[in-house]
Amino acid sequence: MSQTLTHESTTRARRALATRLEILRGAAAAFRERGFHATRLEDVAAALGRTKGSLYYYFRSKEEILYFCQDHVLDGLLAAGRAAERNGRDPGAALERLLATHVEQLLGEAGGGPAHFEVEALPPVRRAAIVAKRDRYEAIVHRLIARGQRARAFGAGDPALLARVALGAVNATARWYRPGGPLTPAEIGREVARRVVHGL
């Protein structure tokens, strides 16, 4: 009985996540087209062929969609980052794989766009949570670069500065990428990660 309940609630949670991701994709497209600040929740609902009321069940404001987008992607990046740290025999290859995954997650789930960048638009408590996760992820990249430097895989240089430059290059893909272009998110990820790691 309790197992059935657990199973039911897991299924429900999975369905809710799938719906949230579907709403995110529609919202991200609207943000890309009109800009985050000019988009209303009504526009997102209309683009998805939903009523505003049915959207409201999942997100009570466009800021909540923003938070979900950034939080969801950062959870994925932190998991990939921890995996890269655990399994680091070749620090250059581990970092390259991590940055390729980073681009793929950034572009794949919601097609890039301003939803990844509008941290200022979040309410203060949400913003602090996102900034803290982002800092933890940046610290992983920083440590991977420092490890690569110790292993003489990378040249000398301030690893904090280099982590920011590397992350700047991979994050910028979300500014110019448009779904349906000639390259897939995975292809862009591989090419960008290769260049960035080579630059280190």
Add this chain to the structure above:
Amino acid sequence: MSQTLTHESTTRARRALATRLEILRGAAAAFRERGFHATRLEDVAAALGRTKGSLYYYFRSKEEILYFCQDHVLDGLLAAGRAAERNGRDPGAALERLLATHVEQLLGEAGGGPAHFEVEALPPVRRAAIVAKRDRYEAIVHRLIARGQRARAFGAGDPALLARVALGAVNATARWYRPGGPLTPAEIGREVARRVVHGL
């Protein structure tokens, strides 16, 4: 007589530009601190110890400050880009110098910050003008990379994609840079440009 008038109007134009740049620096600091959308023109005036009325003579809205910032920096970048194209015996060195100048101009004049990125917040006509200038500058970087590839100074790869990755890395400096940090804009510019060109 007409020469005196010309001289006077040049002096006046130079003074107005200096005042506009001073207002821009104050505004950029306010945007960095509170975010562009949460900053009011009154906040900028207060931070500068000016009345809103005296600010109004130079900028009628914070969107006008934004436009001035982006337009002014892009004019500098286009001039540097044209110089790099003219004098290109060594395409790697020319691109490296250009990207270092890019970072220095981005961080030096207004201390970086969101003023460089909030293109969406511009009124449509202004936005179109900025996007057109940005595209012209990106095309210069694209051509310099293609030239470096023909000279075998850089590896193979889509020069349009590589131009965007390179510009992503240099533009990202304006997101994390804070005036008064351990490195000057020129030092950051040299370090970032060196890594980016090496990555190509």
